[in-house]
Amino acid sequence: MKLADIVHRSDTVPGRVFDWIVIGFIVISIISFSIDTLPELPPDYRAIIEFVEIFIVVLFTLEYCLRVATAPSKRRYIFSFFGIVDLLAIIPFYLSLGFVDLSTLRIVRVIRILRILKLARYNSAMLRFGKAVSLAKEEIVLFGCLTVIILYLSAVGIYYFEHAAQPEAFPSIVHSLWWATATLTTVGYGDVYPITAGGKLFTFVILMCGLGIVAVPSGLLAAALTKVRQDEENSESDGT
Amino acid sequence: MKLADIVHRSDTVPGRVFDWIVIGFIVISIISFSIDTLPELPPDYRAIIEFVEIFIVVLFTLEYCLRVATAPSKRRYIFSFFGIVDLLAIIPFYLSLGFVDLSTLRIVRVIRILRILKLARYNSAMLRFGKAVSLAKEEIVLFGCLTVIILYLSAVGIYYFEHAAQPEAFPSIVHSLWWATATLTTVGYGDVYPITAGGKLFTFVILMCGLGIVAVPSGLLAAALTKVRQDEENSESDGT
Amino acid sequence: MKLADIVHRSDTVPGRVFDWIVIGFIVISIISFSIDTLPELPPDYRAIIEFVEIFIVVLFTLEYCLRVATAPSKRRYIFSFFGIVDLLAIIPFYLSLGFVDLSTLRIVRVIRILRILKLARYNSAMLRFGKAVSLAKEEIVLFGCLTVIILYLSAVGIYYFEHAAQPEAFPSIVHSLWWATATLTTVGYGDVYPITAGGKLFTFVILMCGLGIVAVPSGLLAAALTKVRQDEENSESDGT
Amino acid sequence: MKLADIVHRSDTVPGRVFDWIVIGFIVISIISFSIDTLPELPPDYRAIIEFVEIFIVVLFTLEYCLRVATAPSKRRYIFSFFGIVDLLAIIPFYLSLGFVDLSTLRIVRVIRILRILKLARYNSAMLRFGKAVSLAKEEIVLFGCLTVIILYLSAVGIYYFEHAAQPEAFPSIVHSLWWATATLTTVGYGDVYPITAGGKLFTFVILMCGLGIVAVPSGLLAAALTKVRQDEENSESDGT
Numbered sequence: 021m022k023l024a025d026i027v028h029r030s031d032t033v034p035g036r037v038f039d040w041i042v043i044g045f046i047v048i049s050i051i052s053f054s055i056d057t058l059p060e061l062p063p064d065y066r067a068i069i070e071f072v073e074i075f076i077v078v079l080f081t082l083e084y085c086l087r088v089a090t091a092p093s094k095r096r097y098i099f100s101f102f103g104i105v106d107l108l109a110i111i112p113f114y115l116s117l118g119f120v121d122l123s124t125l126r127i128v129r130v131i132r133i134l135r136i137l138k139l140a141r142y143n144s145a146m147l148r149f150g151k152a153v154s155l156a157k158e159e160i161v162l163f164g165c166l167t168v169i170i171l172y173l174s175a176v177g178i179y180y181f182e183h184a185a186q187p188e189a190f191p192s193i194v195h196s197l198w199w200a201t202a203t204l205t206t207v208g209y210g211d212v213y214p215i216t217a218g219g220k221l222f223t224f225v226i227l228m229c230g231l232g233i234v235a236v237p238s239g240l241l242a243a244a245l246t247k248v249r250q251d252e253e254n255s256e257s258d259g260t
Numbered sequence: 261m262k263l264a265d266i267v268h269r270s271d272t273v274p275g276r277v278f279d280w281i282v283i284g285f286i287v288i289s290i291i292s293f294s295i296d297t298l299p300e301l302p303p304d305y306r307a308i309i310e311f312v313e314i315f316i317v318v319l320f321t322l323e324y325c326l327r328v329a330t331a332p333s334k335r336r337y338i339f340s341f342f343g344i345v346d347l348l349a350i351i352p353f354y355l356s357l358g359f360v361d362l363s364t365l366r367i368v369r370v371i372r373i374l375r376i377l378k379l380a381r382y383n384s385a386m387l388r389f390g391k392a393v394s395l396a397k398e399e400i401v402l403f404g405c406l407t408v409i410i411l412y413l414s415a416v417g418i419y420y421f422e423h424a425a426q427p428e429a430f431p432s433i434v435h436s437l438w439w440a441t442a443t444l445t446t447v448g449y450g451d452v453y454p455i456t457a458g459g460k461l462f463t464f465v466i467l468m469c470g471l472g473i474v475a476v477p478s479g480l481l482a483a484a485l486t487k488v489r490q491d492e493e494n495s496e497s498d499g500t
Numbered sequence: 501m502k503l504a505d506i507v508h509r510s511d512t513v514p515g516r517v518f519d520w521i522v523i524g525f526i527v528i529s530i531i532s533f534s535i536d537t538l539p540e541l542p543p544d545y546r547a548i549i550e551f552v553e554i555f556i557v558v559l560f561t562l563e564y565c566l567r568v569a570t571a572p573s574k575r576r577y578i579f580s581f582f583g584i585v586d587l588l589a590i591i592p593f594y595l596s597l598g599f600v601d602l603s604t605l606r607i608v609r610v611i612r613i614l615r616i617l618k619l620a621r622y623n624s625a626m627l628r629f630g631k632a633v634s635l636a637k638e639e640i641v642l643f644g645c646l647t648v649i650i651l652y653l654s655a656v657g658i659y660y661f662e663h664a665a666q667p668e669a670f671p672s673i674v675h676s677l678w679w680a681t682a683t684l685t686t687v688g689y690g691d692v693y694p695i696t697a698g699g700k701l702f703t704f705v706i707l708m709c710g711l712g713i714v715a716v717p718s719g720l721l722a723a724a725l726t727k728v729r730q731d732e733e734n735s736e737s738d739g740t
Numbered sequence: 741m742k743l744a745d746i747v748h749r750s751d752t753v754p755g756r757v758f759d760w761i762v763i764g765f766i767v768i769s770i771i772s773f774s775i776d777t778l779p780e781l782p783p784d785y786r787a788i789i790e791f792v793e794i795f796i797v798v799l800f801t802l803e804y805c806l807r808v809a810t811a812p813s814k815r816r817y818i819f820s821f822f823g824i825v826d827l828l829a830i831i832p833f834y835l836s837l838g839f840v841d842l843s844t845l846r847i848v849r850v851i852r853i854l855r856i857l858k859l860a861r862y863n864s865a866m867l868r869f870g871k872a873v874s875l876a877k878e879e880i881v882l883f884g885c886l887t888v889i890i891l892y893l894s895a896v897g898i899y900y901f902e903h904a905a906q907p908e909a910f911p912s913i914v915h916s917l918w919w920a921t922a923t924l925t926t927v928g929y930g931d932v933y934p935i936t937a938g939g940k941l942f943t944f945v946i947l948m949c950g951l952g953i954v955a956v957p958s959g960l961l962a963a964a965l966t967k968v969r970q971d972e973e974n975s976e977s978d979g980t
Contacts, residue, residue, distance in 0.1 A: 050652065057659060057672035130656045133649060145638035158385035159485055160712075167708070169373060172290065176370045179297060192297035201704045205711060207688035208447035210930050224441045228407070231445060232400075232478045238712045239482025239959075242719025245639055246727070247486070398865035399965055409853060412770065416850045419777060432777035448927035450690050464921045468887070471925060472880075472958045479719075479962025487966070530892065537899060537912035610896045613889060625878035640952075647948070681944045685951060687928035718952045722959025725879055726967070 024090035027083075042083060046132050049076045053129060077113040080132075084110060105134045148252070152244035156237075163237045167204070170230045174200040177226065181219035186212075204230045264330035267323075282323060286372050289316045293369060317353040320372075324350060345374050388492070392484035396477075403477045407444075410473055414440040414466045421459035426452075444470045504570035507563075522563060526612050529556045533609060557593040560612075564590060585614050628732070632724035636717075643717045647684070650710045654680040657706065661699035666692075684710045744810035747803075762803060766852050769796045773849060797833040800852075804830060825854050868972070872964035876957075883957045887924075890950045894920040897946065901939035906932075924950045 026034045052069045055061065061069075084106050091097035098107075109132040153160070175196035182190045189212045190196050199212045203223065214220050269275045292309045295301065301309075324346050331337035338347075349372040393400070415436035422430040429452045430436050439452045443463065454460050509515045532549045535541065541549075564586050571577035578587075589612040633640070655676035662670040669692045670676050679692045683703065694700050749755045772789045775781065781789075804826050811817035818827075829852040873880070895916035902910040909932045910916050919932045923943065934940050 054655075054673040054677075057663075058674060059667075059671045130653070133652060136645075136649065145642040148639070149642060155489075159388070159489075162385040162389060164708070165376075169376065172294075172373060173370070175294075183297075187299075191299045193294040194298060197294075197704075198700045201700075201707060202688065202693075203447055205707045206446045206448075206686045206926065207683055207707070208442065208449045208686075208690075208928065209688045209693040210448075210450035210690035211693050213442075213449040213451050220438045220441075224437075227441060227445045227447070228404070231474075232481055234711075235475070235478035235715070236482050236485070238715035239479050239719050239962075240485060241712055242716050242723055242959075243482055243486040245716070245720060246723040247490075249635075249639075250727075395969075399868070399969075402865040402869060405856075409856065412774075412853060413850070415774075423777075427779075431779045433774040434778060437774075443927055446686065446926045446928075448688065448922065448929045450928075450930035453922075453929040453931050460918045460921075464917075467921060467925045467927070468884070471954075472961055475955070475958035476962050476965070479722075479959050480965060482719075483962055483966040487970075534895075534913040534917075537903075538914060539907075539911045607896065607900055610893070613892060616885075616889065625882040628879070629882060644948070677944075678940045681940075681947060682928065682933075685947045686926045687923055687947065688926075688930075689928045689933040690930035691933050714951075715955070718955035719959050721952055722956050722963055725956070725960060726963040729875075729879075730967075 023086070024092070027086055027090050028092075043136060045076050045079055046135050048072065049132055050130070052076075073113070077110050080106070080110045102135070105131060109135060148245060148248045151248045152241060155248065156240045156244040159240050160237050163233060163240070166233050170226070170233055171197060171200045171204060174204060174226045174230065177222050178214060178219055181216055181222050182214050185216045185219070203227070204234050206231070263326070264332070267326055267330050268332075283376060285316050285319055286375050288312065289372055290370070292316075313353070317350050320346070320350045342375070345371060349375060388485060388488045391488045392481060395488065396480045396484040399480050400477050403473060403480070406473050410466070410470045411437060411440045411444060414444060414470065417462050417466065418454060418459055421456055421462050422454050425456045425459070443467070444474050446471070503566070504572070507566055507570050508572075523616060525556050525559055526615050528552065529612055530610070532556075553593070557590050560586070560590045582615070585611060589615060628725060628728045631728045632721060635728065636720045636724040639720050640717050643713060643720070646713050650706070650713055651677060651680045651684060654684060654706045654710065657702050658694060658699055661696055661702050662694050665696045665699070683707070684714050686711070743806070744812070747806055747810050748812075763856060765796050765799055766855050768792065769852055770850070772796075793833070797830050800826070800830045822855070825851060829855060868965060868968045871968045872961060875968065876960045876964040879960050880957050883953060883960070886953050890946070890953055891917060891920045891924060894924060894946045894950065897942050898934060898939055901936055901942050902934050905936045905939070923947070924954050926951070 025032055026038050029035045049072075052072045056066065056069045056073075087097060087103075087106065088094055097103045108128060112128040175193050178199055179190050179193045179196040182196075190199065201207075202209050202212070204226070214223050265272055266274045266278050289312075292312045296306065296309045296313075327337060327343075327346065328334055337343045348368060352368040415433050418439055419430050419433045419436040422436075430439065441447075442449050442452070444466070454463050505512055506514045506518050529552075532552045536546065536549045536553075567577060567583075567586065568574055577583045588608060592608040655673050658679055659670050659673045659676040662676075670679065681687075682689050682692070684706070694703050745752055746754045746758050769792075772792045776786065776789050776793075807817060807823075807826065808814055817823045828848060832848040895913050898919055899910050899913045899916040902916075910919065921927075922929050922932070924946070934943050
């Protein structure tokens with residue numbers, strides 16, 4: 021069946037063209053969604069955006085019906101990850117038609133961006149990324165746990181040192197976690213920072229120990245990706 | 261003896277269940293400890309937290325007694341790292357019962373979080389982390405020393421350039437160390453920064469040289485972890 | 501033909517001397533261009549800078565004519581990358597002579613800095629850099645895409661959490677992208693940051709997931725560069 | 741000659757003890773130098789610090805004389821790197837005795853910290869660091885050049901976008917270099933940042949391209965260090 025091949029497969033030219041058209045509409049939809057939140061947008065533009073939105077939802081609804089109709093197993097497609105994403109991309113619009121005020125529901129539309137990940141199916145780099153994550157999974161989980169523990173201990177420590185001096189900046193351990201997050205990720209907004217000598221010394225110690233831990237996962241991921249590519253090259257050159 | 265197996269071993273199903281229950285209570289205890297510091301907490305909630313704290317301390321006391329009672333060697337358990345941590349997790353509560361005001365002692369309770377590290381015993385990633393640290397130990401120590409030297413020289417330099425222009429931001433070399441820490445870790449809170457041309461040029465030079473040094477340890481750790489995993493895989497595939 | 505060798509080749513001593521003289525004038529030109537924008541520059545200095553600029557443009561014009569005249573294929577040089585850069589480095593000056601006010605055109609002169617890249621021809625490290633980029637190209641593109649998706653989702657999320665509390669800091673998703681950029685690159689200027697509990701928690705989650713993604717490309721590049729150098733060494737030692 | 745062995749060699753127990761005593765005094769000297777700059781230091785403490793300084797200078801002078809007296813070749817020691825550092829560590833004190841006001845000279849004393857690097861002689865990690873730097877030298881130089889070019893182009897770009905909107909924050913390209921430094925190193929103090937849409941978009945583009953470049957050298961260094969250690973291990977296991 022030809023239509024099913026275009027809609028569901030991506031190793032044929034018409035299938036790829038179809039996918040790229042869909043992605044084009046996703047990008048248009050995301051841009052129009054973003055512009056829609058601009059506060060000083062003239063009403064004319066807002067009307068255009070609304071029209072674009074309706075047009076795209078209709079297109080996506082047709083596409084969804086087509087996908088369901090041509091799927092080899094309807095049930096499997098509907099309950100697959102991309103099946104649910106495809107549905108969530110259109111359903112908020114129809115719900116907001118029925119009920120008057122559902123503006124918070126509008127944000128669900130942004131889930132459409134996940135449809136771009138379908139491209140990943142062609143992408144050998146994405147496959148390697150998946151392999152690399154599963155290769156370094158245990159270490160990433162471990163460093164995630166260590167990061168959370170360090171963040172918590174940092175928050176407790178800075179609360180201990182700074183609460184008396186800055187009760188409004190560090191009112192509780194829960195609030196101090198915000199400081200810990202901004203500091204150990206080195207974002208450092210500068211909205212909260214230690215002012216006591218003890219708090220500054222503690223920050224120094226925590227940064228010296230913590231930075232090494234927090235920055236390790238990206239290094240692990242880079243190393244795992246390099247290894248996966250290396251292995252692929254080796255197996256290719258063995259086969260030749 | 262069955263009870264000892266549950267309490268002290270983690271390679272059996274009941275032993276694992278026991279460990280996870282303990283960890284659950286540690287997490288509850290940490291959360292309640294954090295919420296307790298919230299300044300606008302209603303008295304009702306504070307009463308609940310106090311009850312939770314008493315309940316958990318009683319549980320941890322029972323657990324500690326059980327561990328001591330069932331340990332193959334009582335002395336070895338009591339003076340082991342986790343034996344001391346287990347004791348420090350409960351003793352502040354009992355001390356605060358006897359003496360009226362020991363609020364600073366409360367913070368010792370946070371040491372309970374270290375009990376989570378017991379999980380490390382099952383975790384092969386933690387073992388690899390240990391091996392990686394010992395593999396890269398010399399380099400990490402060297403870069404730690406270099407970091408401290410660079411921080412100190414940065415503080416001296418910025419004091420020299422900025423003290424005259426900003427005597428309240430850079431009153432002394434000791435105070436300038438805070439700027440050096442926030443800058444070379446790239447946190448950059450923005451509470452102190454150079455304003456003179458000389459100070460800015462110096463900051464540029466120090467960042468160009470220093471960033472490479474400060475960021476190296478996490479790269480070393482990532483590389484060492486990758487190597488340790490590689491070696492394990494090689495020895496496994498050799499054995500097969 | 502001797503003159504062509506000096507002008508176009510860089511493996512002879514006079515050719516190298518010629519190249520370094522040109523680069524010296526490029527650096528002088530860039531410095532004088534930067535100083536020219538200083539607001540409190542005395543008129544005397546500005547006159548000197550103007551003279552330097554005219555002098556350098558005349559030199560570069562002579563050099564360009566020389567290059568065209570001595571090029572083995574005039575057409576190929578004129579339409580080559582460096583041929584166009586060489587022309588763009590002088591043409592704004594002549595255009596500003598004819599028309600009175602073309603101050604925005606002056607900025608085109610800065611393109612001269614690209615002429616420094618000619619040095620890359622001698623530089624084996626630059627060749628290795630090129631090889632490394634092409635080796636890790638797929639991963640770099642993938643992580644570039646992931647970074648853009650994460651930035652967008654961060655902007656949508658923070659807009660959702662912070663718009664009500666800070667309508668002037670997060671007026672729209674488009675404006676929130678600025679916060680997402682400053683946060684996920686860990687620059688953290690501190691001009692916009694979340695103040696609600698939800699926004700802070702969201703920032704924490706985004707940073708935990710996003711930092712690993714954003715920091716991976718530089719690790720990949722470093723690993724690819726190391727591999728390229730390794731391969732070169734191996735092929736050299738094989739040949740010996 | 742026994743005294744020469746203690747002073748100049750570090751592979752004997754008395755030689756090591758002598759070195760560590762000298763390092764102890766260097767650390768004391770650096771701490772007292774830092775405390776001396778504290779603005780609110782009581783006069784009593786300042787007197788103690790002055791005494792410590794005189795005491796240490798006398799010790800270092802004796803040590804210097806001892807080193808010269810026992811050196812196998814006096815001339816070679818005096819004009820060696822550490823010979824000059826040893827002399828610079830004491831000479832500012834004697835110059836400040838003769839002339840009344842030489843407070844700026846005092847800062848030269850901080851050069852003493854470089855004497856700590858003598859420890860590097862025992863340190864195999866320091867040797868590996870040296871090897872790693874020479875291994876990755878070409879790439880580090882290349883990325884240093886690229887960083888400077890990117891910083892300059894960023895400064896030109898932001899000047900172009902922000903000068904009109906913020907003439908006091910971006911008065912010239914030279915001043916904009918400060919913003920470029922703080923941004924591309926991700927320090928982000930927040931004293932200067934773009935406010936126009938164009939400037940923010942430009943910052944986004946520059947950060948996406950530039951971060952990969954600026955962060956590469958530390959990754960290269962980490963990889964080179966790992967390789968040097970690996971090679972050492974391989975040659976050791978070959979020899980066994």
